[in-house]
Amino acid sequence: MLIRCFIHSCEAIVVRAILLALLLGSLTACVQSPTGRSQVLLFSENDMQRLGEQSFAQLKEQETVSKDRALNGYVQCVTNQLVAELSGGGQWEVVLFDSNQVNAFALPGGKVGVYTGLLRVANTQDQLAAVIGHEIAHVLARHSNERVSRTQLANIGLSAADTALGQSGIRQPAMAALGLGVQVGYLLPYGREQEAEADRLGLELMARAGFDPQQAVTLWRNMAAAESGNQPPELLSTHPSHGTRIQGLSTLLPQASNLYMQARAQGKQPACAR
Ligand SMILES: [Zn+2]
Structure with a gap:
């Protein structure tokens, strides 16, 4: 038997x-990413949007939402300029969380979360645009779908494909795959290829919106400097730099600077003040 x-x-x-x-x-x-990389995606855009919206709602209940009007307006202003450059645009919801965490994220379904602690490291509107642009790029390139697909396959093996998202044991890995590792205590860093892709797409996005792409290099230098301090940036636990980020960004700067000059000439001159 x-x-x-x-x-x-x-x-x-x-x-x-x-x-x-x-x-x-x-x-x-x-399936290919925006830069032409082959991707394994097991879930629909709708699945991912629903997961993003549910996770965002959960975080808004768990974390303290900032009531600082000036800071909220500042983060909203930077995000609006970036979102205006997306094909399809749409309304993105931005929430500023009151916390010392040096962290930010973007989720499928058009959600952006920024922690007030990030504003200590991202000192200017251009540096903040570099972080938010990078996070939005992870969403545009469907990195969370890719990661939740991989996690699903690795964790549940052959019974993976027919298990619905958000059910049973998948929820925590799924939230981690959205880049929320620090928040859910289940760390799942982005991969090297995903980081390089988000850097490239994020740099182009900020430049097209009229933010100075050179400031992306400054931002990641600030982040590296903060890493050796008492409280290393939470962002770096899910966004490892692999030691090549600044070099990669520098290579991309000439093209991004052209986009930036064109945007400025078209009158895109963001003036977001904190
Ligand atoms: Zn990243």
């Missing part, structure tokens, strides 16, 4: 493995 069950489950596993391989093969072949 035991042997029969074992053989039966083996057959089932083999069949599922073949189906999964076919599924992944087709997904890998037809």
Whole structure:
């Protein structure tokens, strides 16, 4: 009996493995990130939007939302300039959390969270735009879908594809895959390729909105300097720099500077004040 069950489950596993391989093969072949990288995405845009919205609502209950009107207006102003450059635009919700955390995130469904602690490291509107642009780029490139897909496959193996998001044990890894590792205590850093991609797309986005891309380099230098202090930036635990970020950004600067000059010539001159 035991042997029969074992053989039966083996057959089932083999069949599922073949189906999964076919599924992944087709997904890998037809899905590409904005920079042309192949991606395995198991979930729909709607799934990810719902997960982003649910997670954001949960965070707003858990964390303290800042009531500082000037600071809220400042963060909203920077985000608005960036979002205006997105194809499709849309309304993005921005929330400023009152916390010493040096952290920020963006979620599918058009959600941006910034912690007041970040404003100690991001000293200017351009540096803040560099962080928020980078976070929005993670969303545009569907990095959370990619990570939650990988996590799902790694954790649940062959029964992965048909488990609904937000159910059973997937929720915490799913929130971590959204870049909320520090908040949920389940750390899942972005990968090297995802970081490089978010750097590139984020730099282009800030430059097109009229923010000085050179300030992105300054921001990550500030972040590196803060890392050696008493309270290392929480952002760096989910956004490792791999030691090559500043070098990579510097390589991209000439092209981004052209976009910046064009934007300024078109009258895009953000003046967000804190
Ligand atoms: Zn990142």
